Amino acid sequence: MTLRFGTDGVRGVANVELTPELVTALGRAAARVLGSEQPFVVGRDTRRSGPMLEAALVAGICAEGADVLLVGVLPTPGIAHAARERGAPAVVISASHNPFADNGLKLFAAGGRKIPEPLEVEVEHELRELANAQPDPGPDGVGVGVSSEHRSAFDDYVSMLTDSLQGRALSSLHVVVDCGNGAAFRAAPTALRALGATVDVIHASPDGVNINANCGSTHPQQLQEAVLVARADVGLAFDGDADRVIAVDERGALIDGDEILAVTALDLHDRKLLRGDAIVATVMSNLGLRRALEPYGISVVETPVGDRHVLEVLEQRNLALGGEQSGHVIFADHATTGDGTLTGIFLLDTMARRGRALSELASVLTRVPQILRNVAVDGAGLRNDTAFWSRVRDVDDELGADGRVLVRPSGTEPLVRVMVESTDADAAAEAADRLVELVEHAASRAASARP
DSSP: OOOOOBTTBEEEEBTTTBOHHHHHHHHHHHHHHHOSSSOEEEEEOSOTTHHHHHHHHHHHHHHTTOOEEEEEEOOHHHHHHHHHHHTOOEEEEOOTTSOTTEEEEEEEETTTEEOOHHHHHHHHHHHHHHHHSOOOOOOOGGGSOOEEEOTTHHHHHHHHHHHTTTTOOOTTOEEEEEOTTSTTTTHHHHHHHHTTOEEEEESOOOOSSOTTTTOSTTOTHHHHHHHHHHTOSEEEEEOTTSSOEEEEOTTSOEEOHHHHHHHHHHHHHHTTOOGGGEEEEETTSOHHHHHHHGGGTOEEEEEOSSHHHHHHHHHHHTOSEEEOTTSOEEETTTOSSOOHHHHHHHHHHHHHHHTOOHHHHHTTOOOOOEEEEEEOSOOGGGTTOHHHHHHHHHHHHHHGGGEEEEEEEOSSSSOEEEEEEESSHHHHHHHHHHHHHHHHHHHHHHHHHOO
């Protein structure tokens, strides 16, 4: 029985790697670490394995004497909102943008914030204890936890979304929404229509196996076509648990998280709402984001990949806005996690108030050529390879001030991610090729050195 947290919780193939037995044990471990004083809020996306894993998780939590509030299918930010409102811990059953056969769990501490790394370590420790020894008997009688439905969670979340505009409407806009057959299939269209937008919806008929299948934020091609055919103002594409969004402008061009950050940061800045004249972005954000904001006196605070790290810095520095290139965007005055629907609403609100097309607003950011490569090797052996990292720094130094490189082992998959940026596209491509070779050679050397 093994489990390790990645950058966004735990993931694996449902019923193979992420078995009911493991999830039950994880429920017990989570209750031991996060406590049983408040009921756990538990929700899921639309995957076929969701109800099975939900039942296993609930059994584990209740076995430790904690109660559970079931919210059913709801976006991750909606589940986090319910936890925030109740001061309760939460568990989201989702594998985000992964194929339907995968599933995962994300743990939230009381108040709706993803648990920090020290608590993840405690949960992993408790899980190992449960695996290595017969667990102590749990409570009996009235001490056993119970589960019940949190019937108002959906309406509460939609109300939060619509209330975020403080009475403003989106009635001037026509939007196409790609729900990715995931958790946003009801909440996003409902909220946007309540705000007055004209809404066309695609991929909102989940059947348990079509989540993220050639649709949603990782496959936006059909949304691009739909926006052009409908002559809509904008398109919004969500991932499976709807904590991220990718937009499409009126010309059918993709607008990613960096461009959304640039547009919303400048809007908040103009309205004197961008505290500290700074935003938070991860190391993966394009160099063009920093260059776009610099003339306005807006700085970019850099963090490791993961919206948990973004939120930590937002709270530490009392900042209002942060996010990732992938479309996880956090408006800290409104949410404790990335929220694709909320981000889409604020993007549309900016368009409506300014009376400008999304293509015009997004043109503030000129993207520096960026090359991303995923190298299918185990990156664990690279972490302490000083010779390898010295060679990586050499490649970075050669690019100079007009470029940069980033090499990082994935936190969720057996991959090493290579990113190169440079104003010289040919130099970026050459550097990426060299880094991929370095990664493959170092990983092979590390594998052969293992006993």
